[in-house]
Each structure stands twice: as structure tokens, then as C-alpha cells.
Amino acid sequence: MCHCNVINTDGEREVTPIPSNQDTEFESSACLEEYDAIGKVPHQMKLHKINDSVKFVFPFIIEGMEFSDSLCDTGANLNVMSKAIANELGMCDIKPPHGSVKFGDNSSMIPYGFITDLMVQVGGCLIPVYFYILEMENDSPRALIFGSSFLATVGAVVDYPNRRVCFSKVKRRIFYPAVCSGGSSYCITIYKE
Known part of the structure; x- marks a missing residue:
């Protein structure tokens, strides 16, 4: 099972299990590396700003x-x-x-x-x-x-x-x-x- 570092509402770090999908296998070390850094989001995309109210x-x-x-x-x-x-x-x-x-x-x-x-x-x-x-x-x-x-x-x-x-x-x-x-x-x- 994979775990993820999470900051709770009190500002404290917690280690939370990441639910696994039965159809997909995760390697434990790869999962922890991917989700370990706070603010790092996999597959992040950039959106373009809309300048005017419609x-x-x-x-x-x-x-x-x-x-x-x-x-x-x-x-x-x-x-x-x-x-x-x-x-x-x-x-x-x-x-x-x-x-x-x-x-x-x-x-x-x-x-x-x-x-x-x-x-x-x-x-x-x-x-x-x-x-x-x-x-x-x-x-x-x-x-x-x-x-x-x-x-x-x-x-x-x-x-x-x-x-x-x-x-x-x-x-x-x-x-x-x-x-x-x-x-x-x-x-x-x-x-x-």
C-alpha cells in the first residue's frame, strides 16, 4: 500500500494511505516519491487566464x-x-x-x-x-x-x-x-x- 504526506487542518503532517486501484499496481517506493513533495502535483497542466468578465x-x-x-x-x-x-x-x-x-x-x-x-x-x-x-x-x-x-x-x-x-x-x-x-x-x- 502507498502512503502520502498530508498537512491536516491544524497544520500538522500526517502520513495517509493512498487508496489503491485493484486494476493498477503501484510500486511502494515510486508512489512515495511521486506524492512526497507538498505542492508537487503529477500531470499538472497550465490554464490560460480569461481577462474579461463575460x-x-x-x-x-x-x-x-x-x-x-x-x-x-x-x-x-x-x-x-x-x-x-x-x-x-x-x-x-x-x-x-x-x-x-x-x-x-x-x-x-x-x-x-x-x-x-x-x-x-x-x-x-x-x-x-x-x-x-x-x-x-x-x-x-x-x-x-x-x-x-x-x-x-x-x-x-x-x-x-x-x-x-x-x-x-x-x-x-x-x-x-x-x-x-x-x-x-x-x-x-x-x-x-
Whole structure:
């Protein structure tokens, strides 16, 4: 039987037996040499770094209005809707803001307000979403941004190698494509004043 030096949670070294596979025979000395050095991993491979957080687009419906390509941003902490879209949807239950929003480029702004539990239809599911309403340029290409809270709610499974995402709690076999971030940052956080 082979043994391996292991460091336990208390930081102490232990000699632990390595389970043997009945189909494979190990020579005891070769096994100990291979696993003796801490941090030395047999058959180690190098992975290449991914430099950008991935953003996805997907279709959905709010209040009967269809949106074909709103942004699902894995780096955003909250959900954002432009004031123009809120007005177009006839949103009248906009609550006053209680803090400021800080963007990934370190700029910040006070939102127009926020809407709680707005029902968003994705596929056959209705999802309650909390949106911060921001005044954006009228020609903003992504006037709706869905962040990590939305991704968690729909059970998003991000397939980074194939640059796509599926919403496992909505429908597992439908994938939405990644889009190029275009150099701008949609990452935002909230700072309460």
C-alpha cells in the first residue's frame, strides 16, 4: 500500500494511505516519491487566464413589452433600468433613492429611484426583480442590465469556454450567447449614504 504526506487542518503532517486501484499496481517506493513533495502535483497542466468578465444577452417580457437583447452582466451587483424604459412601461410605483450607485470606472450617481419585485417573464417563468432606475442617454445600447442577484435567482450556469449561459431554473437546454463588452464597464455597486 502507498502512503502520502498530508498537512491536516491544524497544520500538522500526517502520513495517509493512498487508496489503491485493484486494476493498477503501484510500486511502494515510486508512489512515495511521486506524492512526497507538498505542492508537487503529477500531470499538472497550465490554464490560460480569461481577462474579461463575460456578458450575455437574452429575450424577456415586462408588462407585455418584449425586449430582445438586454444585458446579463456577471460582474454587476445589481439590476438597472433606464428612466426612459420605466416611463415607457408606465411605472408609477418608483420609490425614492436611498443611496448612490458606483460604477466600475469609479464614477457614481444618485439613481432616480428603484422598483421592487417587478415581474419579468423569461420563457415560461415569472421572476420578481428589484431594479434601480437611472437616467441614461437616450441612445444607450443596453438600457436594461441584469446583475448577479438575477443570475442567482434563475440558476444561471455560465459556460465560459463556449461563451454562453443557461438559466437552469427556467429551461436547462436553452443557451444565451455572450457579447463583446466593447471596452465599457457595466459593473456597479451601491453605497448607502
